[in-house]
Amino acid sequence: MAKKRTIRTIPQERTRPHEQDPVERAKNFSEVTCVFSIEDAVRESERCLFCPDPKCVEGCPVGIDIPGFIRKIGEKDFRGAYDVITDANLLASVCGRVCPQETQCEGPCPVGENLEPVAIGRLERFVGDMAIQERWTNIPYVEPNRYRVGIIGSGPAGMACAADMAKAGCEVTVFEAFHVPGGVLRYGIPDFRLPNEVIDAEIDNLRALGVRFECNTLVGRLFTIEQMIGEMGFDAVFVGTGAGYPRFMGIPGDSLNNVLSANELLTRCNMMRARDSSHDTPLPLGRRVAVIGAGNTAMDAMRVCMRLGSEHVYCIYRRTKAESPARVEEVHHAEEEGIEFHWLTNPIEILGDAEGNVRGMRCIRMELGEPDESGRRGPVPVAGSEFEFEADTVVIAIGTHANPIIGQTAKLKLSSRGYIEVDENLATSMAGVFAGGDIVTGAATVIEAMGAGRKAARGMKAWLGIRDTDTVYQPEPVGGEATILGIGIAEKNFVRVHLG
């Protein structure tokens, strides 16, 4: 190995991936950020100091061996890097794109104390995308057992749990209410951040593991969890139905026409392809759109409106940019694309015309008040600062409540807010039934949902009495094309065995 790297010897500048021009991209749905080239990835990998006590790994909710996979990239052993990531995370391409790296792995990166931190997310995406392009799949040799596992919901939580249970040898069926699997990844996050092909590839990986997907299946109503455990013969069930149920403001004008939730807007656009004239679902949008909220959902809604041709898109948020819960990159991209931000502004009324359509909004300016017990300064209204502005569409993105369907149809213990109660192994009050993701925690992140899916899988295996060994990989036949983009990989098709 080369001599020890120090903060002075590494490339000082963080490698920038190519991005579509903001003016151009605000009119299309192609991905905003391009993937690193091999040169970029290798160069960025040289910025990692391989800390003996890596803080990034602690910051990662699923504990990916980050220095480990970055080292492999430096050695141009991309397949090896993929193997390291998939030990902890099967959705590398997805998480590399949508994780809030700045608060997870990249936040505590010591390089970031003096320079910009290592671009861990982009490196992860680089590896994940190469795996998709090269059709790498780590299909383990699985000794089938006789257990049948049912997974409710095909979002990241359900997908992660399904993968681990399939790898443990169980027969796994995923039930999804929509006609396509993927959860929020499919209906919520738009193509310019997460292309459909990436989700398809991840789902294909699951299918290759033997996981079956049954779409158009609304569990609770078509059959209940009790029936799954009873008559239908499932030995264990995982509930990953997401948070769903969007909140509205509870202010006058809430139910005017052209007031819609970000979920509705995004579902019509992303899943139902309303923007595509060959699809039937309508999505009328006005010239002036006000989006309430400043999380990832709000950013996505605003940027979709821009792309669909709205002339003005306003972001209305009662706190400041610093408190925005969105990924930093998304806020930055939204600013570049011409979204007009109104921080410290709170809506008090949505104004309607005689036909019941939106014509504008009345808002009030806010300022940061005294810090509360937690030290956070809450926004308080500035007296007399009400003002009105014109808008013809209002999109609400202020969060969600728990989806009520499972609670209505199963005797699971719920919290006072309607989320499913679980113990430390994510077991619910019903024997053999586990739960995780947004339906347990409330709206959170992709990686946390995935982490929960995996944790539930561990709980489930313990409950079923399956030994929780690590994956055993089967040798793959060495194919004809033993290069990735010109780099020899034949010697990398090794048998990986690491038993726990």
Place this chain on the structure above:
Amino acid sequence: MGRNGSLEAPGTRASTMLGTSKDSGYGIVTREDFSDVTFLLEIRHPLMAQAAQPGQFVIVMSHAEGERIPLTIADFDRGKGTITLVIQAVGKTTREMQQLCRIGTSLFALVGPMGVPSHVGGARKVTCVGGGLGVAPVFPQARAFKEAGAYVIGIIGFRTRALVFWEDKFRSCCDELIVCTDDGSMGVKGPVTEGIKRAIAAHPDIGEVVAIGPPLMMKACAEATRPHKINTMVSLNPVMVDGTGMCGGCRVRVGGQIKFACVDGPDFDGHQVDFEDLTTRLRRFATEEKSALDRWSESCRMTTPPEEAGGG
């Protein structure tokens, strides 16, 4: 839920049944045309036939590029493993279905049963009111009340005699049946509220009224029963997308509160429902619906031989 032995013994089990239905889509086994705008489809879906309860609905996509539209389960046959939908061709999607859905073809997607089942409670004497197309969705409730031992008065209303359907089905489960037509060509002349008045006059002890139909009709029914303080349930039909509580597009105002019809309903207390809000919200996509229909009709004219266009 006591659906004894409803699902197959372990081995074949649900997933296989779902699997077969999915590979070939959801097959249409019967089609019946009641008029040039109203038609019935019976669709094979054994699991759904087991699970369906009165008051529930499905979401259908007729093809991969189609819209997701909600339709009430108008009947289910647990033995045959089918559910029945009665559809009025009003816009692009439903007219296209009228033209394309034949016996032997299948639907791209069919999910359900959705919504909270109707509460078939302890009322001894109930009135089930269906207006126009609402006649179909109120049928399972009338039958369920009958099976629960209630005295059932059916009231079904149509514009004219030629549009009447399912009179026989209602006769078989109602102790009394009042048919109303706007033009008086059959039964009582006038709207269904005329029938309600007569029923209440003859039976002061009616414990519950269920009314399904266009918003204006349901509103009129609620007003007709309000002075008599008769509990009146209506089934709301706002525009929906997912049907799982995820989008809020179906929100309605009931008792001053926002409810999502797909998961909190679709049945609500008619005396609490803000019907004005509902009718306004049903106009949400008026422009887009019209232009979609125009575009579609135009393309039909271009591609379909004249004698087939219009279907039925």
